[in-house]
Amino acid sequence: MGGKRWSTIALACAMVACSGKPEPAPPPAPPVVEAATAWSDAWILREGQRFLADTPYRRVALEHSLTNHQNLYSRQRLASYGRGTGGWDLLPVWNPRSRPVTAELVTELARGEMPAVAADQAPLWDGVEPTTMAGWIALGRRVFFEYPMRAEVYMEYGLTRPEIADAVGVERTSVGAVPGLVVFRNTDGDTRVGITCAICHSTVRDGTLVVGAARRRFDYGRLRLAYFAETGAPVDPELARRMATWGPGRADVTEDNDEDPVTIPDLYGVREQRWLTQAGTIRHDSPLALAIRQETQLTDSNHQLVRPPRALAWALAVYVYSLAPPARAVTRSPVVEHGATVFAARCATCHANAAFGGRPIAASTIGTNPSLATGRGRGTGSYRVPTLLGVRDGAPYLHDGSVSSLAELVSPDRLDPGYRAGRLGPGPIPGHRAGTDLDRSDRDALLAFLETL
Numbered sequence: 001m002g003g004k005r006w007s008t009i010a011l012a013c014a015m016v017a018c019s020g021k022p023e024p025a026p027p028p029a030p031p032v033v034e035a036a037t038a039w040s041d042a043w044i045l046r047e048g049q050r051f052l053a054d055t056p057y058r059r060v061a062l063e064h065s066l067t068n069h070q071n072l073y074s075r076q077r078l079a080s081y082g083r084g085t086g087g088w089d090l091l092p093v094w095n096p097r098s099r100p101v102t103a104e105l106v107t108e109l110a111r112g113e114m115p116a117v118a119a120d121q122a123p124l125w126d127g128v129e130p131t132t133m134a135g136w137i138a139l140g141r142r143v144f145f146e147y148p149m150r151a152e153v154y155m156e157y158g159l160t161r162p163e164i165a166d167a168v169g170v171e172r173t174s175v176g177a178v179p180g181l182v183v184f185r186n187t188d189g190d191t192r193v194g195i196t197c198a199i200c201h202s203t204v205r206d207g208t209l210v211v212g213a214a215r216r217r218f219d220y221g222r223l224r225l226a227y228f229a230e231t232g233a234p235v236d237p238e239l240a241r242r243m244a245t246w247g248p249g250r251a252d253v254t255e256d257n258d259e260d261p262v263t264i265p266d267l268y269g270v271r272e273q274r275w276l277t278q279a280g281t282i283r284h285d286s287p288l289a290l291a292i293r294q295e296t297q298l299t300d301s302n303h304q305l306v307r308p309p310r311a312l313a314w315a316l317a318v319y320v321y322s323l324a325p326p327a328r329a330v331t332r333s334p335v336v337e338h339g340a341t342v343f344a345a346r347c348a349t350c351h352a353n354a355a356f357g358g359r360p361i362a363a364s365t366i367g368t369n370p371s372l373a374t375g376r377g378r379g380t381g382s383y384r385v386p387t388l389l390g391v392r393d394g395a396p397y398l399h400d401g402s403v404s405s406l407a408e409l410v411s412p413d414r415l416d417p418g419y420r421a422g423r424l425g426p427g428p429i430p431g432h433r434a435g436t437d438l439d440r441s442d443r444d445a446l447l448a449f450l451e452t453l
């Protein structure tokens with residue numbers, strides 16, 4: 001883990017002022033909200049109406065939501081989004097026809113047949129805008145599982161080879177369905193296999209679907225490499241080398257060529273978080289920030305040829321807010337109570353909100369690998385504090401998945417220059433030192449408390 005390489009990147013950034021600066025030029029004033037009602041259901045529904053109807057309002061919300069206007073993520077959106085008479089607002093609206101991949105569809109694909117999607121099949125959305133939170137959530141769930149982000153030749157390939165699919169975390173439920181994959185009629189009329197949000201943001205535990213949990217077994221790099229190896233399709237050797245380093249649950253989703261793969265996060269407690277993405281790329285003072293993220297993500301991933309109906313981007317945001325870890329019984333033993341006091345004293349300054357997440361912390365302060373925070377793709381100079389809901393099932397930890405367990409996170413051993421047990425290779429795992437100085441009993445109590453979140 002070259003400390004030297006990071007400082008070179010940081011220096012290069014400083015010289016061209018690309019994105020290393022924690023605070024860019026001040027963004028425009030935020031959309032006006034009455035503080036007392038912010039984040040109530042009624043307020044969210046009202047904001048939704050404005051998202052759907054008011055283009056200048058969407059544009060102001062976009063500008064305000066981008067933490068650092070200089071990174072590539074922001075620049076692309078500032079150039080294309082919410083411009084009314086130009087950019088992505090002019091793209092055709094695409095209301096797709098898709099079929100979730102069931103056991104029967106897998107069988108057809110394995111026979112080398114592409115399942116049919118009837119031209120007269122009803123599209124995903126019937127065109128009726130819900131009026132209640134429950135209605136938006138139900139629609140959002142369908143978008144999450146059924147709206148294709150793009151055709152995926154790798155998945156088409158993986159689905160016909162069960163041993164590869166299994167090895168790379170293309171998971172199946174107890175009835176053989178493959179959550180996150182659809183067969184759909186593409187924008188050019190071809191029928192294809194596509195991925196949806198659920199391929200990364202849902203998982204199967206003991207045969208049961210858990211929505212919102214990161215697909216930590218999903219090894220996208222390995223799947224693509226298997227495809228290239230078997231088909232002989234050309235691949236840039238440098239890219240192949242990088243894909244091999246991602247490992248399960250991580251992918252490089254940034255728009256740059258930096259080496260900054262990130263873990264797929266759980267989508268829990270998002271409604272409490274005021275900054276989104278691990279580098280805090282998006283300021284989340286309004287639900288429009290998330291709706292715009294989703295509208296632009298679906299547009300960008302579908303090669304900027306189409307945009308989703310805006311009601312579907314909104315539904316997706318409201319659905320994401322509804323996600324929470326599966327309920328389970330929790331015992332509040334004296335040890336757990338003690339752990340709660342340790343947490344309050346040592347962790348809650350940063351893990352401060354109701355979902356135990358919080359505001360961005362400068363990468364130099366937290367001390368973890370800074371390349372994502374300072375990268376040109378989505379960098380802001382900081383890492384936002386992630387939520388800790390369901391954290392016991394959330395390994396590996398930190399934005400780069402460098403820490404294998406909660407015990408390792410709070411163990412001083414990992415800071416040792418001679419540490420060899422790190423999952424990303426030998427050497428110390430620096431940064432996020434909070435808790436590594438606790439004595440044995442406080443540490444055990446803290447770990448017991450974290451298990452209950």
Ligand code: HEC
Nearest residue numbers: 196197199200253262263264265275276277278279316320
């Ligand atoms: C190929 C895997 C993949 C797919 C597909 C995917 N995501 Fe993600 N998602 C990620 C990764 C990786 C991150 C972390 C990005 C970062 O921190 O910069 C992320 C981050 C997010 C976040 C921010 C969470 C936070 O804690 O700040 C939200 C919200 C989200 N995704 C929603 C969605 C939705 C909705 C879809 C479907 C339109 C989707 N994602 C599709 C991998 C994926």
Ligand code: HEC
Nearest residue numbers: 346347350361366368383384385386394397398399434435
């Ligand atoms: C100085 C602020 C700060 C303090 C204090 C702090 N954290 Fe964090 N925490 C962060 C930041 C920032 C991250 C994300 C860092 C990264 O990904 O590089 C994080 C990440 C985490 C993660 C990883 C979560 C995930 O989903 O990957 C866990 C677990 C965690 N902290 C637990 C704790 C515990 C337990 C304590 C107290 C002993 C604590 N933190 C104290 C700022 C803090």
